[in-house]
Amino acid sequence: MEALDLLLNRVSVTRLSDPAPTTAQLDIMFRAALRAPDHGQLRPWRFLTIQGEARERMGDVMAESLLVRQPEATPEAVQKARKMPLRAPLLVVVIARVVPHPKVPDNEQVLAAGCAAHGLLLAAHAQGLGAVWRTGEFSYDRYLAKALGLEENELMLGFIYLGTPDGKLRTPPELDPAEFVGSWDGLQ
Template sequence: MDAIDLLLKRVSVPRLQEPAPTAEQLDFMLRAAGRAPDHGQLRPWRFLTITADDRYKLGELFVQGLLSYDPEADEKLIEKTRNLPLRAPMLLVVIATFVEHEKVPAHEQLLTAGCVAHGILLAAHAQGVGAVWRTGSLAENTVIKKGLGLTDNEQIVAYMYLGTPINSLRNPPTLDPAPFLRCWPETNS
């Protein structure tokens, strides 16, 4: 796949099945992700892989997180939350790890970690690996962050669900950039 096709045709793949990415495919994704813009070369990120039966453990941790803010959650929501990690054979948690630096503020480091996550999506797509980036309240929950071993200076950027696409990939619509582009300063003539 050439680079232009990759950039214009990458899509999220929410329906995934076995097999998970191979060790070689994962290594390629992480190497590609490491090419993200990184002011000061701080490398303000790290990853956790979750596979096999550990996905069930993560599901239980998700339930603990849910009950920490919604102790009255009904059984249907609890079961749905428990099964979230089972939607893919591998989860890769992308974590921003903030480094004290006089010239590189935390928000810039968070953007770098976001670019890392995007690089993973692109490298997955280039290899035919299905991937979808998920966050939501489970990425902000302190019970879950503690259970995953995050420190106070870390933030979950993505739960990257990885696997083999169940369906053929959709063709993304062509995005017209014109509505998002303005010249500055704008003139009223």
């Protein structure tokens, strides 16, 4: 796949099925992630993979987490939380590892981890895989973070769901860069 084609046509794929990415495909995705911009070369990221039966255990933890946050949650909401990890054959938890640094503020470290996740998404698309980066309330849930073994200085940035696209990829909308780009002439 040509690089510009990849950059201009990557889309999120929400309907995913088996098979999951192979070990070789995952290796390429993680190698691409590690090329993210990284001020100070701190490598302020890490990833957890969840597949197979571990997805069901993850669903149980998500259901528990929901009940900790919302004891009044309906049985339907608890069941929905339990099924979330089953929407794809493989999940990658994106984690920002923020460390004190005199020249690299926390927000730059989080942005670098986000760029690493984007690199992973691009590499998935380049290999014909389907991927979607999901966030939501579970991404910010400390109960879930603790259950996944995150340290106090680590933040979940979301979950990348990976698999084989189920159906045809959608065409990305045509956007006009002029709507998002301006110039500054230095005058006030």
